[in-house]
Amino acid sequence: MNVLEKIINSVNSFSKSERKVADVILANPQTTIHSSIAALAKMADVSEPTVNRFCRRLDTKGFPDFKLHLAQSLANGTPYVNRHVEEDDGPEAYTAKIFESTMAALDAARQNVDILTINRAVDVLTQAKKISFFGLGASASVAHDAQNKFFRFNVPVVCFDDIVMQRMSAINSAEGDVVVCISHTGRTKNLCDIAAIARENDATVIGITAYDSPLAKECTLVLSLDVPEDTDMYMPMASRVAQLVLIDILATGFTLRRGTKFRENLKKVKDSLRGSRFDKKDFQN
Amino acid sequence: MNVLEKIINSVNSFSKSERKVADVILANPQTTIHSSIAALAKMADVSEPTVNRFCRRLDTKGFPDFKLHLAQSLANGTPYVNRHVEEDDGPEAYTAKIFESTMAALDAARQNVDILTINRAVDVLTQAKKISFFGLGASASVAHDAQNKFFRFNVPVVCFDDIVMQRMSAINSAEGDVVVCISHTGRTKNLCDIAAIARENDATVIGITAYDSPLAKECTLVLSLDVPEDTDMYMPMASRVAQLVLIDILATGFTLRRGTKFRENLKKVKDSLRGSRFDKKDFQN
DNA sequence: AGATAAGTTGTAATTAAATTACAGAGACGC
DNA sequence: GCGTCTCTGTAATTTAATTACAACTTATCT
Structure with missing residues (x-):
């Protein structure tokens, strides 16, 4: 430190x-x-x-x-310390503070994250028959993002932010399926239920959540991120960025495990988007 | 030197x-x-x-x-430089690299971001009759997240990741409405259309996108984030984290502008979630 | 409340570190 | 080969940091 x-x-x-x-x-x-x-x-x-x-x-x-x-x-310029936003901060002040707090949080997360568990999670994900991402509230968008990433890998992946759909999906899971439950606090009751149900149906449950939380107890594998959150703002901010980076890491681990040939596939997916976009040359001159 | x-x-x-x-x-x-x-x-x-x-x-x-x-x-030498993930990186290496690249990207974004535009965007948002967040693909989850944040403010906010819904919503927009279009490249055709339609209907359009892109040209206000992206991975990673932080900044600016009383409201929203969660005491002993 | 112990702070002495002054050695031009 | 200029080292001096110890404050227990 x-x-x-x-x-x-x-x-x-x-x-x-x-x-x-x-x-x-x-x-x-x-x-x-x-x-x-x-x-x-x-x-x-x-x-x-x-x-x-x-x-x-x-x-x-x-x-x-x-x-x-x-x-x-x-x-490092002004170092990344977790600076809290104050009542009378101007745009310059709060912008700087939020950037810095987020960076400080990532730095903290980097130091706390357990590489071994990441590696095991990547293992499990690469061997999954189907991957499901579940989150509620702010974590729903993280789940969404994870889906978007893993979808590119051409593996069966789903994502629900609706508890009924989550529940149905969890009940239908089977051995070889991987369910990723995302919750910062790990205390969201509904999500704990989902995790339990998935486990009962022999799915592997990965929790991206707080260590030692009720959700963590229901999971096969827990990826915990100890992130200092500015609770004055009553909004999840840094925690959710850390979760996203963790998703990036899992996705990257996944592609590396799958080898070079697989990554050529990724390029294809990216290229497929070309039709929906303006060409770079068209407006750059 | x-x-x-x-x-x-x-x-x-x-x-x-x-x-x-x-x-x-x-x-x-x-x-x-x-x-x-x-x-x-x-x-x-x-x-x-x-x-x-x-x-x-x-x-x-x-x-x-x-x-x-x-x-x-x-x-100064080592930290937070954009280090690319290599073929034969182990979990330790790629985890560290992704964290560091992301931090480096945030650092770059912090230096490039235009405070004045942020301030104006906050202005516009606080006065909005309705706020809409639109994104496609990876940016959809950012839009989702933005909705989650602004929804807490008890302002009319919508978010669509479906182009038809986006289109209908844009056509129905009117003066005083704010449309936020999110796209890293700013070259997604559909989103450019949406921005144009919204503008034609007198809405204020804020673009979270690349400077000088086709989308930027359609916007009233452009928040550009110059973020170095590791294109080897064929996935948007750092760019999307920067977008999220920008959303955090806008949301924070919003709450600060609205004053103390308003923030008590935020606490209420947060407290309302308590019923859906396990109590802290219940499992910590 | 008074006594004792634990912790905190400052003064003075000591030690360690860095700088300066000076002198000898080596290189170069004449 | 002699003088001058530059480079380098020894020894003295100065400065800075640390240690040892004593006074003081604060908390605790009777």
Whole structure:
């Protein structure tokens, strides 16, 4: 984890003076990396050893080492920390914040995701007789997107956002079928039912959901994404982007597993769209 | 210019000893940033002042300052570049690559996006009598998602992924209505038609599409996202994530514009879902 | 409420690191 | 071959960072 995020995360565990240091650093990170420990201590109105202790608390070897880490954090422009949108943010501010929070969320997801489970999920998907994607509410569009991707692979794939259709589909599933249930919270009752029904009918159930949730318990395989969500907005945002990226990963794993010849097929699918589109040349001149 | 590049570029203008220093640094940059000037001098088999002079020659204030710059160069090097998935990538490799490419794409989008247009789009949306989201193929799920978001705002919103429905809806649009057309390439003929029809019927048409595309030409307002796409995969991936984030931004702008009271409403919508879900406490123990 | 222990912070001493000043060695022109 | 200019290293100096210790604050238990 990057030092800046670390500071923000552990701001509660700091003592009063350490917090002063944290505030000064967060307010002028650029200045900090070019300051001596004495200068920073003065700015924060604390003693030099306090600054040093602060650095050590963040698992760095000391002040110079801390500066190095800070410099690296700062190197990525403004680093991707989860910044919350505020009441009086202008368009510039909220646009930047949402982009950055989303990137921060993806970064977090990348670090938490379990590669082994991904690999097993790809295994299962490549061998599936039929793939079904189920989601409700915001997750329905993720399911939709997954369908669109896997449909290109010329495998039997369905997607329902209607619980009755989902239920019927789940009941009709059989061994070799794969059901992918998508839910951020994993607490949507209807979807848990669907997962249970599918399992009872010998389908393999992959859950894209929170670890240890009721839905997770019903699944054969759980792909969990620990994503920090800005709950102030009351809308699923980052979580759903992470889900989509996960779908991309599964789809990519799928195509790689199927080999070169298969990917030529993908090109054909893409080319088939040409008729429905204006030609690039027609308007570019 | 970053220090590492600078070293490589000016390797000719170095003296014999300075060159020794450069070689050692280029060979183990990671070690360098954690070494003292004494240690580095020993590694390069030169004296400490030589190392110091070397640092000064690269326009840094001294050795510690040089390390800071070097640390930043190293941090900038790897992260979030658009790395293409290769034939023989394992799950670990392609997972990392897709996450990183997506983040790189978002970073690019963030820099290219036009804040003014976003602000105007938010303006238009807040004043809309009715909002329609139209997309086809992969963009259909983005439209779907947008509908899900704006529906929470208790404004009349529709979303169709069926061209006939889209067409009928466009023909029935009137002044004060906003139609949002989503297409990565902006070359989907049907969608261009829809945009034209909507405009003819006095609706405001917002395009989430490529700049200067046929679709863009039919729109009142164009939100373009310049996103580098990995065309080897023949699937829209990063582009669609960027579109979603843009939707998040519009939705956020919308809620901010509507004020605090309105956001309490959002909470109500979210709370209304509680009945359909398992309680958190029920399974967490 | 008072006493004790745990944790926090600052002062002063110490140590480590980096820089400067200076002198010797090597290269080059005359 | 001599003088000059540049390069490089040694030693001294300065600066910065860390440690050790003492004073103080805060919480806890009787």
